[in-house]
Amino acid sequence: MVGATVNAGGRLVVRATRVGSDTQLAQMAQLVENAQTGKAEVQRLADRVSGVFVPIVLAIAVITLGAWLGAGFPVAAAFTAAVAVLVIACPCALGLATPTALLVGTGRGAQMGVLIKGPEVLESTRKVDTVVLDKTGTVTTGKMTLVDVITAAGTERADLLRLAGALENASEHPIAQAIATAATEELGTLPTPEDFANVEGKGVQGVVDGHAVVVGRQSLLADWSQHLSPELVQAKEAAEAQGKTVVAAGWDGQVRGVLVVADTVKPTSAQAISQMRQMGLTPVLLTGDNEAVARQIAAEVGIDTVIAEVMPKDKVDVIVRLQSEGKTVAMIGDGVNDAPALAQADLGLAMGTGTDVAIEASDITLVRGDLRSAVDAIRLSRRTLSTIKTNLFWAFAYNVAAIPVAALGMLNPMLAGAAMAFSSVFVVGNSLRLRGFKSTASAH
Incomplete structure (x- = not known):
């Protein structure tokens, strides 16, 4: 059902997933x-x-x-x-x-889409001097799209898309969904994986059509003794140099190809970073993505300090390290893996377009996905x-x-x-x- 839809006849069934205080x-x-x-x-x-x-x-x-x-x-x-x-x-x-x-x-903040959880938050904003930003979904749109499929010798593009897409379809990660969406659009219905497992910060693995499939970082495939050929390594490095993200896929003991996905920077992110600098804040980009991609995005929006290839569980350690250096840290994020860091930071700001757990862990919720809302909040x-x-x-x-x-x-x-x-x-x-x-x- 879409807004302004009129049910002229027939039966309409509506399920309320949240009511009352849960809305x-x-x-x-x-x-x-x-x-x-x-x-x-x-x-x-x-x-x-x-x-x-x-x-x-x-x-x-x-x-x-x-x-x-x-x-x-x-x-x-x-x-x-x-x-x-x-x-x-x-x-x-x-x-x-x-x-x-x-x-x-707080009333004016609500009008602008800035929800302040408590008055004690005001004290934190006065002291903040460092802003740590998650990349995907915060600085960037978080809407990944598959832009290239590079197969290894002897592997068909359709096979790579079908097996990798089927496995990624079981994951909620933006990169995984980009691959799964592209595979579905090109091939139609994908098979259902078995024994699916998410390897935190590295990728996914499972069985598809009788094949033991692994999709994710190069390091994950290396754990399975699957190594990229020189041609695939060259293609991977060329794509990453352009700020794109590369996912490797392999099955039955061999790397079968790489899939290239790209994320775009939000149109207002560069302006927001500039405004933060004018306020005397030091922006830091914190991401689990590879160094080349992170630096490409950081350069595009004007961030000098980049901390890349960080496992989700290690984001908290980065916040603690910055705090131990005498910095008062604000963290801006939107994902489940950002929640512990948001809670650890002196000031946590969650994008309202993100997950409920991130919003719950934060001090300020930014209803809109515009990073300039963080500037408004502070x-x-x-x-x-x-x-x-x-x-x-x-x-x-x-x-x-x-x-x-x-x-x-x-x-x-x-x-x-x-x-x-x-x-x-x-x-x-x-x-x-x-x-x-x-x-x-x-x-x-």
């Missing part, structure tokens, strides 16, 4: 609600200060009352001065400083945190500065009430300025 919309709403009701570290600091500030104000009010009475002033005048102190020092603006900024900031988080700090400074400074004026009797309670209300209005107005935050994506 994406409900989860998005829950993320925004959690962010708006939680407390940032700066708010917890304000709470501790308030715990000291309020008793001090009460003490000043008592001292003011006693001083005026001791100086021989009428009781009414003494009480007026003491009440003015209490009114002007009322920390209403202090209570509004953080919630209003969070409410407006900019908005920093702006929101800055607004909170401005609000808190105003709330404290305004009250503290006005207390001596009230204690000296230069401010009656009515004026003190109006002045106190003005501080709250300022805090709310300052927070509402976040509604005018502009997305870099929409600006272009």
Whole structure:
């Protein structure tokens, strides 16, 4: 069923795979609600200060009352001065400083497709200096297509596509799906593999039509004592020099050919990387792909530091190593194998177009697949945190500065009430300025 389809007659069966709180919309709403009701570290600091500030104000009010009475002033005048102190020092603006900024900031983020999971995330964005990016599906579209099939001597193209495609059809990896899709389009229905197994970070293996088939990295085939011929090695190196990915396939003890797939860089990735650099962030490309392909993609988008041929389980180790070097690391990814690294990073950003486990492990979800959303997320988080700090400074400074004026009797309670209300209005107005935050994506 497609949007705007009208069922003019007949029977329509609809299966709801997710309902209620399990739907994406409900989860998005829950993320925004959690962010708006939680407390940032700066708010917890304000709470501790308030715990000291309020008793001090009460003490000043008592001292003011006693001083005026001791100086021989009428009781009414003494009480007026003491009440003015209490009114002007009322920390209403202090209570509004953080919630209003969070409410407006996270709401504006949701409008732009940036879902911040909690207010504590704001603190992380301020400190981040290194951004680690997954390649496939993050910097690139992740939509691989088969661009070439190179067979070994004595092997038919159709046989290579059929056996390799059948095995890859059982895998969810983007490269595997590109091969399987191309094989299906060219040959039709593919056989069903038996004893299928995924070799983490290397490829897949199984039995197809009675043949023990292995498809994946050159190292995986080498584990099976299957080695590429000089002609296939030359073809592989030529393809990788152009930034393409090469998958080897073999069965019955021999390498039967290589399949070349290519991924394209997202149109906005280079611009996003440039914006990150302007913010003082150092981008790092982290991928399990081979070095040549990774450097080709990195050069295209403007990334200098490349960490390639990393096994999925080793991505966390890379994040830990960067953190041990004193860097505050943000990780951007979209796949299942990115989830541990997203959780380990000081700030995890998951593409909303990616897997649920990656989204769950992250601190910020980018609903759109546009990498510029990551820039928006960091900019908005920093702006929101800055607004909170401005609000808190105003709330404290305004009250503290006005207390001596009230204690000296230069401010009656009515004026003190109006002045106190003005501080709250300022805090709310300052927070509402976040509604005018502009997305870099929409600006272009």
